[in-house]
Amino acid sequence: MKRPLNIAFFGSSLVSAYWNGAATYYRGIIKELHKKGHRVTFYEPDAYDRQKHRDLPDPEWADVVVYEAAEKAVLDMVGRAVDADILIKASGVGVFDELLESEAIQRRGREQACIFWDVDAPATLQRLEENPDDPFRDLVPQYDAVLTYGGGQPVVDAYTALGALECVPIYNAFDPETHHRVQPExxxxxxxxxxxxxxxxxxxxxxxxxxxxxxxxxxxxxxxxxxxxxxxxxxxxxxxxxxxxxxxxxxxxxxxxxxxxxxxxxxxxxxxxxxxxxxxxxxxxxxxxxxxxxxxxxxxxxxxxxxxxxxxxxxxxxxxxxxxxxxxxxxxxxxxxxxxxHTYAHRTEHLESILDRLVETRKVASGMTLGSNTP
Incomplete structure (x- = not known):
């Protein structure tokens, strides 16, 4: 196994699926990354009553940091994450998304790979098409890669046209530990x-x-x-x-x-x-x-x-x-x-190779040797 990575992940919620369709996706991917020896710290805002409707206690396979839905808290969280090997900003966090997207780029460490993970690429691309002045347009080429929840070649072509250095779909999948046959009710x-x-x-x-x-x-x-x-x-x-x-x-x-x-x-x-x-x-x-x-x-x-x-x-x-x-x-x-x-283990094999390559590329580009960082 290659050197374990420390990953800072900003998303909507890992511990609550309440008004949060991406929860299952995040859980499947992050659980498999943990099995491969990587450490993920998941940063999520206290918003939309999700913490009141938690359906998952803090898991053993991720460190969950819940922060106040306020600008200062957002900035503090990005500051905590700048030493991670990889910083991932997912779409649809729901609180200060524009601020997170820009701060992730502006405050990144020299050796840090920065990824935008679009869990609703069709909607994001439609928004950008309809609004030429959307500030995210200028940020797309500054991320090391764009990962998407789906969309196939049409999404890849659209993000490439926006200047993305790389766009790779990481599709939804099946977690056998979570989804399985039970008795009907x-x-x-x-x-x-x-x-x-x-x-x-x-x-x-x-x-x-x-x-x-x-x-x-x-x-x-x-x-x-x-x-x-x-x-x-x-x-x-x-x-x-x-x-x-x-x-x-x-x-x-x-x-x-x-x-x-x-x-x-x-x-x-x-x-x-x-x-x-x-x-x-x-x-x-x-x-x-x-x-x-x-x-x-x-x-x-x-x-x-x-x-x-x-x-x-x-x-x-x-x-x-x-x-x-x-x-x-x-x-x-x-x-x-x-x-x-179609298990998350299948998806994470592909994902891990991408993350390893992005980290190595940043290492070479920065001329620095990556240490064992903690998000």
Missing amino acids: SRFQGDLAFLGNRLPDREARVEDFFLKPAARLPDSNFVLGGNGWTDKDLPRNVRYVNHVYTRDHNAFNVSPKAVLNISRDSMARMGFSPATRVFEAAGAGACLITDHWEGIELFLEPDTEVLVARDGEDVVNILKNLSPERARSIGEAALRRMFSE
Whole structure:
């Protein structure tokens, strides 16, 4: 094993998945980095009531630093992190993002590799396209690399056009220690379940792919989980179970006959952006129905390991013809694919090689010998 790295990671939250879809992704990646001997300090703001809805105690595989959602605290945290081998600023921290992005570059150590990790690249790129004066445009070429949650070649090409020195997708994956088969629970049982927060750039697609099919199939039972749907007008056969904590995701996935993935608008347009839910469901052996997006076959084989719907009418037809036996067969095939290609251990093998190379490049460029630093 190469020399262990000390990594300072600024993200939304590691210990709370409340209004924080990136939590599972962060946990899977960071846990595997720890197994490889690297040390990660995760800096997260006390914001959006996430600390009140923690679903993970401070883990053994990361040092978690929760800081006040104030400018001085942000600056103090960046100051603490300047001695790390690698400083990672993730998108969507939610508190002083612009300040973090600029300070990470301005205050970096000479030997420190600095990475921007975009966990919502389609949305970020759309924002930059619509706003030529966005200050992040000037910062992109100053980061040693841009890593992305997904997006494939379209995202790589877009970031390269913005001057990124390097852009590499590190896709979502499956954590066998977290996502696995459990006993079904009656509160989540039904014909189709969907788990997702109510967001402006997904709500219309939820109506098309989930609520309209429910109205078309009044004798079927549908389950809706996630934040923000309390005041939404729902068909009578849709049971709303509110926020579903991470500890209950396995039961949510295995209890219904099928589960539904619905991409946000920007992710669907960009393609190659499988959501965390795809891997959570497949990793629990669930029968997954997903909206169509380019690149799905790179992760799961349509009709064999996943069912693909182009609109709500497709969802209706799939449910009408989906037997329990076929649902089980699809779930079993998806689970086999997860183990063979899509664990976080697979992703971190790729990531580790990138981090090692970036650190070595900074070492050579700075003309200094890296010591054992602590973020």
